[in-house]
Amino acid sequence: MRTEFVQRYGREPLLVSAPGRINFIGEHTDYNKGFVLPGAVDKRIYAAIAENGTQTVNVFARQFGESVSFDVSETAPREGWINYLLGVTYYVQQIGVKIKGVDVLIDGDIPVGAGMSSSAALCSAYGFALNELFQLDYSRMELAVIGQKTENNFVGLQCGIMDQFASLHGKTGFAMKLDCRSLEYEYVPFNFPEYKIVLVNTMVSHELSGTEYNVRRQQCEEGVALLQKYYPEIVSLRDVNYEQLTRHWQEFNAIVYDRCTYIVNENQRLLAACDALRHGDLPGFGEMMYASHKGLSKRYEVSCKELDFLVERSKTIKGVAGARMMGGGFGGCTINIVQANGVDSFSKLIKDAYEKQFNITPEIYVMQLEDGAGVVGSQ
């Protein structure tokens, strides 16, 4: 990337990278101010960047073979991936600091649309790079919020903070339990050397933006509004317990009730799953992954037939501790915890079964938990 940058722009860049993420459990809980348990992984977005002495940001995305330019003072969204950079440029300056024009070269190996948050990694890498280059002094959490606001207001996805948080805070060998209300977090070791984290990509691309994802968020808010009439202290589904929910079930629209039930259960499950991890109870942890999937599929309805098939099939393969769909849903990957010496046979069995069923070849990735965004090479 350094060589290409020098050829393209004629000067030495700063090189940074930011990872994609997995999530062990706690899905769709982030925007309900609950808990999540993500980890940063060894697939990353790389950004090479240098000041160019103008007011223009020039971006070349090597994966897409596309270049786009915009003025640092632009405030309105456009079409396509450039919004991730436009939004970050806008929000880093929102509190009054000013940046100058930069040249940027982007590349990476996070599969796009696979539910591993390539977009959050892009915002994190670019935000991190601007922070370094212009010494803006944002904390990692502030950069995560900038990425989230970009996704919310420039891209139009009303996502929570999980992906951006994970991309900026990852730590090798650890998952992170994040409280999405207080933004307090703790590192939880995922310490099962005889197991691997294996993603199976359905190759069904999820298009979350502006669609069902935002509908789910509205449905959760509808549930909160209903319960607030009885319990004014409730601000989000995080504050709701099962008893409060069931007491008022008759007043709920059936779909909204299902959505809320899933979220209330998933928050509880996450806490239990963290306990299981702390006690080295992998079978218990795996059971909770399967229960999470069931809720996501039946009550939250963000799965799809391809994801359901992969999760069901995983149950029949020896050495799989747990599996579930991962991320926003409607496609993307399943996350599987698989015995290390069984990864090859798992991969073969699941690939053959999936090909036979859907006539699609899934991609399979064995993941490592890695550090979050960082400088790879200085100017």
Ligand code: GLA
């Ligand atoms: C997407 C969003 C996250 C989170 C997950 C579901 O990845 O970007 O904020 O809501 O879906 O858990």
